[in-house]
Structures are given as C-alpha cells and as structure tokens.
C-alpha cells in the first residue's frame with residue numbers, strides 16, 4: 001500500500017521496478033535535529049531504567065537518519081538555549097562537555113527608529129529574559145549529542161545513527177480497520193542523472209520499516225506534507241502552519257568588540273513599516289558573534305528579502321562596531337515555525353509521531369523552539385518506551401504522547417503564548433502593544449481569542465496593490481546593498497554556507513503548476529522567489545522586450561531553508577529532498 005500521498009520526488013520507471021533492501025527497526029527517527037536526538041537519548045534513559053527495575057525487554061533496534069552529510073551539517077538556529085528540557089533528560093550535560101559558547105550575562109533590547117537612531121527598551125519584556133541561558137551553536141550541540149549517544153551502550157539495544165540518508169517518501173500499510181498506517185520510509189536513490197536515469201554509481205534507496213516512525217524534519221518537512229495529505233492532521237487546528245525566515249552570519253571579531261555573555265535583540269529599522277521581524281546579536285565566547293534577522297513570512301510585500309534586511313542592519317551605528325575589523329566565517333538561512341499552540345497538528349497517528357518544528361512547537365515571542373522541540377522528543381520517548389514494554393504499538397497507545405506533551409510545562413508555555421503571532425501580525429501597533437500587555441496578565445487570553453492568522457503564501461499582494469504601480473520590479477524599490485566591507489551579496493554569502501549538491505541529479509525544487517504560472521507571477525508580483533530566496537536559487541531573465549519564459553533554478557545553491565515551499569504566492573514550488581549528503585555544511589550555525 002505504498003505511494004498513498006503524492007510523491008513529488010523524481011521518479012523514473014527504471015527505478016520504480018528496482019528491488020530494494022528492507023531494513024527493520026523497532027523505532028525509526030527521521031531527522032537529526034535536537035528534537036529527535038534528545039528523544040533517542042531519553043528513550044535509552046527510559047529503557048535502561050526499566051531494565052534496572054527488572055523488566056525484561058526483547059532486543060531493540062533504533063535507527064536515526066539525517067539528510068546532511070554529517071549530523072549538524074543542516075542544523076541552523078540563533079541560538080540562546082533555555083536548558084530546561086536538556087537538564088531533565090541529561091542532568092550531567094555540563095560534565096559531559098556540552099559545547100556552550102557562554103552563559104548570557106547581560107542583555108539589551110532596542111527599537112531602531114532609523115538608519116542612524118534607536119532607543120533602548122528601559123525594561124526587558126519578560127518573554128525576552130535570557131540571563132543564565134546558554135549561547136550555543138545548535139549544529140555543534142547536535143553533533144555533540146550524536147556523539148554522546150554513540151558512546152552509550154545499553155545491553156540488548158542496537159542504535160544506528162545514519163547521516164547522509166534522505167527520507168524520500170512514506171511507506172504505508174493498513175491497520176485492522178482499513179485506516180492508513182505509517183510503516184516506515186523509503187530513502188532517496190543516489191547516483192541518478194538529471195533525467196532520473198541510474199548512473200554508473202547508482203545506489204538504490206532502501207525500505208526502512210519500523211513499528212514507530214518519529215518525524216522530526218524541522219519546519220515544513222517534505223514527509224510532513226505527505227502525512228497531512230493522507231491523514232489530515234491539521235484538520236482540527238485553529239490556524240494553518242505559519243513561519244518566519246531567518247538569515248545569519250557568524251563573524252570572528254577582535255577581542256573587545258563584544259563582551260562575553262552579551263545578547264542584543266532589536267526590531268524596527270531596516271524592516272519596512274508594518275512588517276514583523278527582529279534581530280539578534282549574540283557573543284560566542286570572546287571573539288565570535290552570531291548576528292541575524294528573522295522576517296515574518298506572512299508579509300504582504302512581494303519583495304520581502306531577509307538577506308537584504310540583514311545586510312542593512314549590520315550598517316546601523318549601534319550594530320556595526322560589533323563587527324568592526326572582523327571577518328565573516330559562515331552564513332545560512334532557514335524557516336522557523338511560529339504558529340505555536342493554535343497551529344499545531346495532531347501529534348500522533350497510526351504508526352508515528354510528529355515532534356519539534358515539524359509540529360510547530362516554537363514560542364515565537366521568545367524566539368525559542370529548541371527546549372520545546374526537546375521536550376516534544378522526550379514526551380514521545382516516554383510513550384515509545386511504554387509501547388516497547390507493553391509490545392503494543394496501537395494508535396490509542398501512541399496517542400498518549402499528545403496528552404503527555406500538552407500537560408507538560410512545554411504545553412503550558414505554548415498555550416500561554418498562543419495568541420502572540422495573531423497579536424503582532426499587523427505590526428507592532430499601539431493596539432498590538434496593549435494586547436501583548438493584556439496577554440501577559442491573563443495567561444495569553446486577549447479579546448477575540450483565538451486570533452486567526454492566514455497561510456503565508458496567501459498574504460503576498462500584487463506589486464500594483466503593495467507599491468501602487470503595476471510592473472514594479474525589485475530593482476526599483478530595493479535599498480542599495482553595497483557588496484563590500486561588512487555587506488555581502490547573496491552569492492558570496494552562499495559560498496560561506498559551504499553548500500554543495502551534485503549538479504548531475506534531478507532538480508529537487510519542483511515547479512508543480514507549470515512555468516506559465518511563473519510568467520504571470522513575474523508580471524503581477526515580480527516573481528517573489530527571486531527576492532526572498534536567501535541563496536539566489538531562482539532567477540528570471542527577461543528578453544529585450546522585458547518578457548520572461550520561465551524561472552531558472554540553480555538548485556545546487558539551495559541551503560534547504562524551505563522558504564520557497566512556504567512563500568511562493570501561487571504554491572507552485574514543492575521542495576523535495578535531494579540525494580542524501582547534499583546541502584549546506586554548517587559547522588558554527
């Protein structure tokens with residue numbers, strides 16, 4: 001009963017008929033992010049504990065696959081970590097060599113009012129309090145977590161962490177009542193040419209079967225889309241899943257530019273009026289800086305460009321001195337799920353579970369999701385341990401994960417911030433400020449609760465409506481970015497992300513409704529993908545008369561941020577996983 005959902009990945013008749021190796025797991029994790037890694041660790045805790053209590057367990061095989069070449073390569077975040085969940089799962093994490101870049105000792109919040117001015121907030125809003133939290137590189141933390149798991153040995157439990165494997169599609173079966181049940185995943189074929197033909201180095205993907213599959217793909221997962229299509233997990237959610245997009249650079253700077261443990265958040269300039277987003281500047285030890293900007297993808301502006309916003313932000317007199325005399329080391333971009341409580345899908349379903357950003361477990365007010373993703377993974381692990389001990393993998397048993405998570409402190413935190421995005425969706429207006437204050441006093445309630453938000457793709461306006469003139473192009477409205485000094489072009493930045501894909505493989509970005517839609521979109525909306533993509537993957541090349549025929553896609557530059565899949569106003573792009581191993585190579589992000 002395979003292929004229930006639409007399979008957008010590249011297929012070819014020759015490859016469909018290939019016999020594939022079947023690998024059996026008891027538990028299979030998709031994605032090597034913080035949600036799944038801590039879940040695996042916590043599952044080992046639970047099983048070890050059960051053994052100590054004299055419970056007998058059959059031999060257990062646990063697998064985790066990750067599309068990055070190494071664990072951490074595709075992991076991108078801010079990041080300041082609230083260690084609450086980590087402390088619960090691994091109380092001795094500091095003694096185990098947790099890679100902290102320092103604890104937050106001083107913080108500032110700014111409203112930048114113009115390209116030269118700004119005001120510092122006299123008090124830090126409670127949701128932005130970070131003192132004592134760890135400043136981290138999440139890609140380093142994930143690599144460290146994987147190595148801690150690999151060092152651990154629990155008798156009778158076989159753990160396999162397998163980077164370099166993309167889960168391409170879901171394998172389905174029917175349960176007793178005829179309902180579709182997840183049976184595992186198929187990994188992507190390797191060594192396929194642009195047309196989909198096997199090359200001499202062809203390696204067929206495998207069928208990975210499991211009793212329980214945990215989907216921790218991060219924001220806008222390709223398989224999460226298939227789950228939604230088949231199981232309608234979002235059908236009882238108040239709001240659709242919504243996102244921001246963040247870009248950041250890591251700089252090496254002279255000592256003294258930034259004090260250890262310092263974090264700064266700002267909003268305002270250079271965001272256009274009415275747009276939602278904000279910046280961060282975090283000290284990584286004594287001589288490195290993480291600097292980034294998130295922009296909300298529900299923007300009406302067809303030319304929202306997170307990369308340009310970051311380049312301008314770095315020139316503000318409050319910000320530029322942090323980077324003075326320094327060198328940019330790494331760049332990246334990624335979507336961030338911000339819907340929270342009202343956008344969460346059903347968390348458990350026959351054969352599987354959703355964790356972390358894939359289930360919108362982010363507190364947008366705090367710009368934090370790692371601790372919630374971890375707690376999601378831990379609640380899942382506790383439920384999986386019960387299933388393994390009872391040898392019962394039925395849906396009612398799996399469903400207990402949802403209850404566990406919702407009743408935990410993480411559920412309470414998400415519930416309390418449930419209206420945040422709804423409140424600020426039209427900008428930081430006086431009414432939004434009032435509502436934010438009301439929400440602080442009422443555990444998140446505001447008049448109109450639940451506040452509704454729209455799908456990001458549907459929010460983009462035509463250039464005529466937004467800029468008051470038909471046919472406006474990005475070059476007509478863009479603030480000039482100087483590609484010198486502290487500013488970089490997208491292509492220079494992409495180089496610093498270490499991104500690579502084998503160019504002789506099928507394009508993993510699928511234009512699903514056709515290029516004629518792109519031509520119309522260019523006329524009406526200026527082809528937003530050519531602007532919002534932080535890696536300049538999409539380009540339109542008008543002829544002498546200004547007409548275009550198609551959108552050109554340089555897929556090998558793709559940093560896997562998923563913005564095009566979310567924000568193409570015509571929903572004409574579907575991101576699919578390329579061959580495992582391709583993509584960015586984040587080591588500091």
Ligand SMILES: Cc1cc2nc3c(=O)[nH]c(=O)nc-3n(C[C@H](O)[C@H](O)[C@H](O)COP(=O)(O)OP(=O)(O)OC[C@H]3O[C@@H](n4cnc5c(N)ncnc54)[C@H](O)[C@@H]3O)c2cc1C
Nearest residue numbers: 031033034035067077078079080167218246356357369370
């Ligand atoms: C710009 C930005 C700033 C942020 N700042 C902070 C912060 O300061 N503090 C904080 O707490 N949170 C922050 N967050 C949020 C935080 O990073 C996420 O909530 C967290 O990383 C979610 O973890 P996850 O495990 O769900 O997913 P991810 O971290 O996204 O990991 C998912 C993994 O799954 C892999 N994968 C995806 N699909 C497949 C597939 N089909 N096959 C195989 N592997 C696959 C991916 O390659 C990736 O490695 C920020 C996020 C962004 C984008």
Ligand code: SF4
Nearest residue numbers: 518521527529568572
């Ligand atoms: S991919 Fe989407 S945003 Fe880009 S031109 Fe086509 S329709 Fe427009």
Ligand code: SF4
Nearest residue numbers: 533558559561562564
């Ligand atoms: S092509 Fe899409 S997923 Fe890739 S970097 Fe550009 S916007 Fe992000």
